[in-house]
Amino acid sequence: MKVVVCVKQIPDPALPGELDPSTNYLKRDDKLILDESDSYGVEMALQLVEGAGGGEVSLVSMAPNNEVSGLRTALAMGAEDAILVSDNALAGSDALGTARVLAAAISRLSPDLVLAGVESSDGYTGTVPEMIAGVLDIPSITFAKQIEIDGNTVKVQRQTEAGYDDVECQTPALVSVTAGVVEPRYPSFKGIMAAKKKPVEELDLSALGLDESSVGQSGARQETVRVTEAEERQAGEVIEDEGDAHEKIVEFLGELKIV
Amino acid sequence: MNFSASEDHEAIREGVRRVCAQFPDEYWREKDEQHEFPWDFYQAMADGGWVGIAIPEEFGGGGQGITEASIVLEEVAASGAAMNGCSAIHLSIFGMEPVRKYGSPELANEILPKVADGSLHAAFGVTEPDAGTDTTSIRTRAERDGDEYVITGAKVWTTKAPYCDVCLLLVRTTPKELCDGPTQGMTLLLVDLKDPSVDITPIPKVGRNAVVSCEVRYDGLRVPVSRRVGEEGEGFRYILDGLNPERILISAEALGIGRAALRKAVDYANDRVIFGRPIGQNQGLAFPLADSHARLHAAELVIREASWRYDSGLDCGAQANLAKYLASEAAFECADRAMQTHGGFGYAKEYDVERYWRESRLMKIAPVSQEMVLNYVSNKVLGLPRSY
Ligand SMILES: Cc1cc2nc3c(=O)[nH]c(=O)nc-3n(C[C@H](O)[C@H](O)[C@H](O)COP(=O)(O)OP(=O)(O)OC[C@H]3O[C@@H](n4cnc5c(N)ncnc54)[C@H](O)[C@@H]3O)c2cc1C
Ligand SMILES: Cc1cc2nc3c(=O)[nH]c(=O)nc-3n(C[C@H](O)[C@H](O)[C@H](O)COP(=O)(O)OP(=O)(O)OC[C@H]3O[C@@H](n4cnc5c(N)ncnc54)[C@H](O)[C@@H]3O)c2cc1C
Numbered sequence: 174m175k176v177v178v179c180v181k182q183i184p185d186p187a188l189p190g191e192l193d194p195s196t197n198y199l200k201r202d203d204k205l206i207l208d209e210s211d212s213y214g215v216e217m218a219l220q221l222v223e224g225a226g227g228g229e230v231s232l233v234s235m236a237p238n239n240e241v242s243g244l245r246t247a248l249a250m251g252a253e254d255a256i257l258v259s260d261n262a263l264a265g266s267d268a269l270g271t272a273r274v275l276a277a278a279i280s281r282l283s284p285d286l287v288l289a290g291v292e293s294s295d296g297y298t299g300t301v302p303e304m305i306a307g308v309l310d311i312p313s314i315t316f317a318k319q320i321e322i323d324g325n326t327v328k329v330q331r332q333t334e335a336g337y338d339d340v341e342c343q344t345p346a347l348v349s350v351t352a353g354v355v356e357p358r359y360p361s362f363k364g365i366m367a368a369k370k371k372p373v374e375e376l377d378l379s380a381l382g383l384d385e386s387s388v389g390q391s392g393a394r395q396e397t398v399r400v401t402e403a404e405e406r407q408a409g410e411v412i413e414d415e416g417d418a419h420e421k422i423v424e425f426l427g428e429l430k431i432v
Numbered sequence: 433m434n435f436s437a438s439e440d441h442e443a444i445r446e447g448v449r450r451v452c453a454q455f456p457d458e459y460w461r462e463k464d465e466q467h468e469f470p471w472d473f474y475q476a477m478a479d480g481g482w483v484g485i486a487i488p489e490e491f492g493g494g495g496q497g498i499t500e501a502s503i504v505l506e507e508v509a510a511s512g513a514a515m516n517g518c519s520a521i522h523l524s525i526f527g528m529e530p531v532r533k534y535g536s537p538e539l540a541n542e543i544l545p546k547v548a549d550g551s552l553h554a555a556f557g558v559t560e561p562d563a564g565t566d567t568t569s570i571r572t573r574a575e576r577d578g579d580e581y582v583i584t585g586a587k588v589w590t591t592k593a594p595y596c597d598v599c600l601l602l603v604r605t606t607p608k609e610l611c612d613g614p615t616q617g618m619t620l621l622l623v624d625l626k627d628p629s630v631d632i633t634p635i636p637k638v639g640r641n642a643v644v645s646c647e648v649r650y651d652g653l654r655v656p657v658s659r660r661v662g663e664e665g666e667g668f669r670y671i672l673d674g675l676n677p678e679r680i681l682i683s684a685e686a687l688g689i690g691r692a693a694l695r696k697a698v699d700y701a702n703d704r705v706i707f708g709r710p711i712g713q714n715q716g717l718a719f720p721l722a723d724s725h726a727r728l729h730a731a732e733l734v735i736r737e738a739s740w741r742y743d744s745g746l747d748c749g750a751q752a753n754l755a756k757y758l759a760s761e762a763a764f765e766c767a768d769r770a771m772q773t774h775g776g777f778g779y780a781k782e783y784d785v786e787r788y789w790r791e792s793r794l795m796k797i798a799p800v801s802q803e804m805v806l807n808y809v810s811n812k813v814l815g816l817p818r819s820y
Contacts, residue, residue: 249447359450362481362494365443 174228174322176218177279178252179289179302180211182236182243186294197397198265199295205236207243210290212250212357214350217320218288219251219358225322229253233278235263235271241373248368249360256281260377265390268296272304273388277381280309286327287347291316302349312342318354444485444503451476452511457784460516463642464787469595470642473513474520478550483524488532491544497743498677501525502684502735509688510695512784515791516642518685519591526677527556530600530620530670534662539622543598555599555625557587557648558671564589565804566820567602568614568668572650574603574621581605581621581660583653589798593632593646599625601650602667620667622659629653639790676752677742678799683735683752683759686795690728690763693788697721697770700783704775711773720769727762734758750813757805760795767792 182205184190191200215230222228232247232255239259248255256278263274279287287306292299306313318337319330327346330337332354360368378385386392412421426432455473463470477483486501487493494500505525508517524547532540546552563569572585583603590599599622606617625632629651634644662670698721701712711717738751767789771778778785796802810816 245443246446249443359476359480360447361479362444362447362485364481365447366440366494369439369443 174222174225174286175231175282175284176221176228176286176288177231177233177282177284178211178214178218178247179275179279179287179305180215180232180234180243180247181208181290181293181295182206182234182240183208183293183295190295192400196265197400201237201240204242205240207246208290208294210292210294210352212247213352213355214288214290215247215250215252216355216357217317217350218286220355221286221320221322231255231282231284233275233282234258235266235274235278237264239375244373245365245368246360248371248373249364250358251364252371254372254374256374256376258376258378258381260389262378262385262389262391265393266388267393267395268298268300269304269394270388270392272301272308273383273392274378274381275301276305276308277383278376279305283345285344286320286322287311287345288320289347289349291349291351302347306347309345309347311345311347313347313349314340314342315349317348317350320348320350441500441503444500445507447480448482448504448507449511451480451482452508452513452517455511455513455517457512460513460642461781461784461787464516464639465641465781467641467644469592469644470513470516470520473517474550477508477521483521483550484548486526487528487544487548491532491540491548493544493548497739498526498680499736499739499743502681502739505681506684506688506691509685510691511688512692514689514692514788515640515685515794518688519640519643522681522685523554523556523592524550526674526681527600528554529674529677530661531622533673534620534666534670535622536658539659539661543622552598553592553596555590555593555596557590557593557599557601557623559587559589561586561588565801567671568608568618570602570604570618572601572603573607574605574619574655576605576657577654579657581619581655581657583621583623583650583655585650587648587650589635589645590632590648591645592643593625593648594634594644596625599623599648600661602671605664615668617665618667619664620661620670621655622661623650623653623655627653638793639787640794675800676738676748679752679756679805680735680739680742680748682795682799683731683738683755686756686759686763686792687728687732687735689788689792689795690724690731690759690766693763693767693770693785693792694721694724694728696783696785696788697766697773700770700777701773717773721766721773724762724766724769727758728766731755731759731762749808753805753808753813756800757802757809760792760802763792764789764796 185206193200218230222230230252232252235258244255258274258278289302303313314329316332317329318332321328325344326341329340331340332351412418481494482504484493485496489495505518528547531543560570574581574583601621601623605619611617631649633647702710704711734755738748738755741748770785771789774783777783811818
């Protein structure tokens with residue numbers, strides 16, 4: 174079994190992010206790290222392959238400046254190899270452009286299963302995985318909390334507000350994995366050392382056979398028109414307890430449909 | 433000279449940080465208060481291969497040097513785990529080096545892989561009630577009886593003893609009076625701590641309470657001769673051999689606590705507003721922290737020099753001692769200043785700096801006191817007469 178995991182490398186969320194004022198793009202000049210949202214997909218892939226008693230986990234990523242730090246983390250967890258797509262012409266890519274690039278990289282690997290995060294931590298449009306499936310013309314299942322491979326069938330427990338749905342489709346397929354559904358392993362010392370020697374194939378647009386006009390800023394159909402500060406959160410409502418505070422809280426939570 | 437951090441070292445730091453991030457200050461505060469050994473932390477470090485990092489690859493370890501081992505311990509301490517975290521793994525990291533270097537191949541093959549994978553805990557028993565600094569005055573005896581030694585005596589401060597399977601024990605096989613010199617007649621044995629003739633009593637202490645240190649009585653413990661490490665009578669020399677790397681590791685632990693304390697102090701000094709401005713704007717608070725940063729940085733450079741020398745096979749006695757001295761001073765002073773920065777809250781357990789303060793104080797006493805380090809420097813580096 175061959176599983177490909179899409180892993181996004183993002184600016185460290187622990188550091189204050191910054192937008193380029195001329196383009197409104199997030200600045201990505203410093204080291205990029207593995208998006209935590211994608212560590213679940215990596216873990217899920219490793220578990221699937223281990224459970225199947227064999228197979229291979231490969232990674233694909235699109236990132237600027239030939240960044241591999243985040244890929245190395247995922248390789249240290251146990252993935253075998255990776256494809257990195259990096260090209261100056263990709264700056265300003267929107268979700269569809271990103272999906273085209275990733276799809277082209279994935280198709281070189283002919284996987285049985287493609288995993289991605291439900292949404293990234295920095296862009297979080299939550300659209301790239303489904304677009305990849307669209308470009309590759311394979312079925313896609315979203316919000317997976319559990320995945321099982323049975324012959325040529327992918328069986329997924331798809332998380333819903335009330336619980337989960339059982340969904341099935343044929344391989345090859347793309348499944349997006351909900352954050353938090355598995356416990357990602359920490360890279361071990363030996364894993365980290367081994368990761369340095371694992372192959373990362375670096376490709377540019379021409380190697381993928383993609384036309385510059387379909388990706389990057391020139392191919393983007395999404396445009397950031399304006400960026401404004403998020404409004405500061407207003408002070409919440411204070412309930413004085415006159416013996417009925419619990420009822421008011423239950424009522425409030427009821428309005429929010431939490432209880 | 434090249435001061436750039438190697439990619440491997442950065443990766444080691446990041447890897448250790450990732451494990452430690454699962455064990456925040458709240459975890460350590462609770463373990464310290466409950467006097468509970470941090471088993472899950474220990475297991476996570478062992479599973480990641482961090483405990484075995486300096487054990488050779490042929491025994492299942494990571495095959496790295498003291499530089500890498502010291503980076504692991506520094507990061508553990510700096511995560512806020514401080515000495516509760518470091519002491520939980522400290523002896524497994526390099527304490528069994530005498531077994532590798534001087535022990536029989538059978539003993540090394542039996543012990544080291546289990547230390548490396550974390551399944552075997554080992555203690556180190558040298559200090560006695562009447563012999564700490566003055567090691568050659570130890571009185572714990574081992575009498576030869578056929579293929580066994582019979583051990584009688586008492587050790588103090590044996591760290592982690594109740595959880596340990598074995599202890600690397602320094603004993604007298606010949607009384608001091610009968611030896612040509614005081615450093616002769618001592619032997620190193622790997623003894624079984626689970627034997628009923630061994631009695632272990634924890635010593636109530638100021639801090640680092642997740643990891644106990646104990647009084648350990650040996651009342652006729654029988655140890656097969658095959659468990660002797662190296663030659664009879666050579667034990668002191670084997671122990672001396674491990675002192676420099678031990679000092680380097682301790683320095684790194686101190687440095688880590690200092691970093692943790694400084695981080696807390698700076699955050700608090702930025703956040704806490706008194707008289708309408710952040711307290712960190714007052715130079716009375718800012719300068720001591722800046723000064724601590726300088727001292728920690730200086731200590732770090734000497735640690736790196738010492739560990740590089742050790743790993744390069746060069747003599748590092750002077751550097752290891754200076755590192756131990758500078759790092760212990762800088763760490764405790766920094767923890768003290770962090771407490772001062774926090775005002776009354778610094779004295780409250782909730783803010784963690786009091787824990788760093790208690791734990792960094794230890795580094796000035798054990799495993800070797802600041803005075804004994806200065807004795808070394810006075811005598812061996814400066815050429816002044818010896819005081820003992
Ligand atoms: C305004 C704007 C500015 C941008 N600026 C830049 C820029 O300066 N530099 C730049 O490189 N990109 C830039 N992008 C592209 C952007 O970062 C994303 O690659 C793209 O928009 C995907 O959106 P998302 O992060 O919301 O993905 P989501 O759909 O939220 O991501 C879901 C999952 O898809 C996969 N995935 C998404 N993106 C990637 C990826 N790149 N590699 C591997 N897997 C991935 C991951 O598994 C992820 O968990 C910009 C996009 C926009 C809209
Ligand atoms: C928490 C903790 C854990 C420990 N864990 C272990 C362990 O696992 N295994 C182990 O074997 N030991 C352990 N020790 C013991 C530790 O190594 C000793 O406490 C230390 O070596 C000091 O010895 P001492 O306590 O006997 O002090 P002493 O030798 O009694 O010294 C008392 C004081 O006199 C000073 N002094 C003595 N002679 C001189 C001199 N000539 N010049 C100047 N000053 C002098 C010393 O510096 C010290 O300040 C531990 C100790 C502690 C506190």
